[in-house]
Amino acid sequence: MKQPSNETLNPSRGELRRQKFLDVAETLFLQKGYAGTSVNEVVKNAGGSLNTLYRYFENKLGLFEAVFHKKTEEIFTPFLSCDYWQADIETNLKNFGSALQKVALSEEGVAMNRLVVAENNDEQAQIHRIFLENGPQKAIQILASYFECEQQRGTIQLENPQLAAAQFLEMIKGPFYYRLMFGEQIDENEMQQALLQAIDLFLTGARIQPKAEK
Structure with missing residues (x-):
């Protein structure tokens, strides 16, 4: 049986992770532009995983819109x-x-x-x-x-x-x-x-x- 993730058990932790993605993405978008920013770089600087980022925002455009x-x-x-x-x-x-x-x-x-x-x-x-x-x-x-x-x-x-x-x-x-x-x-x-x-x-x-x- 699949165990629930820590973020599912603790929504506040998940929200903190989502907020960290947004803060890092905003900085990178302003510094490098949309095309020059990669979701891999966002994850590298924010922590977490690429799967988590995609679960929150679906793709880079969704992340940009959320920012x-x-x-x-x-x-x-x-x-x-x-x-x-x-x-x-x-x-x-x-x-x-x-x-x-x-x-x-x-x-x-x-x-x-x-x-x-x-x-x-x-x-x-x-x-x-x-x-x-x-x-x-x-x-x-x-x-x-x-x-x-x-x-x-x-x-x-x-x-x-x-x-x-x-x-x-x-x-x-x-x-x-x-x-x-x-x-x-x-x-x-x-x-x-x-x-x-x-x-x-x-x-x-x-x-x-x-x-x-x-």
């Missing part, structure tokens, strides 16, 4: 709480925008963008899908949902909240994307100025103005 999902859960989970959006709209946009800038324009965020853009292999389309779904599209959807709530409250008027969310995020990231990709350093004051101006421009166009008295 991305883990990172975006860490980033976006706080924004899913109703308590996060209890301030006025200016404060909410400032908090959300500042948090997104710190992630997207960080050294790690730029490295992840380079990784995705640089890949040119048979799994390229899947890599792009994983990045878009777990990164930009998730951020847009969270902000669009907030805009829809504000629209229902009658504070703003938008023809397309989804498009408006994408445009707002582009205003706070776009001026810096290529500069960072080409190795230039960005001052935090520049990012703050871009964020505040984006909020001003957005609310100037979106806020419902009181009707003038006749």
Whole structure:
């Protein structure tokens, strides 16, 4: 009779092993890219076995997707709480925008963008899908949902909240994307100025103005 594995008897140990695979894989993906990282190297650095890694993630692409999902859960989970959006709209946009800038324009965020853009292999389309779904599209959807709530409250008027969310995020990231990709350093004051101006421009166009008295 086959004996249950230690990981089956002790799920917490199994979860620690899975987490170790993810941590090592993230480091290697950022350092070497997707094509340059092998599952054998992940196992060598993380410990465990190749069979265990395949049981958790099925293949290298599954491991890559799990790494991305883990990172975006860490980033976006706080924004899913109703308590996060209890301030006025200016404060909410400032908090959300500042948090997104710190992630997207960080050294790690730029490295992840380079990784995705640089890949040119048979799994390229899947890599792009994983990045878009777990990164930009998730951020847009969270902000669009907030805009829809504000629209229902009658504070703003938008023809397309989804498009408006994408445009707002582009205003706070776009001026810096290529500069960072080409190795230039960005001052935090520049990012703050871009964020505040984006909020001003957005609310100037979106806020419902009181009707003038006749």
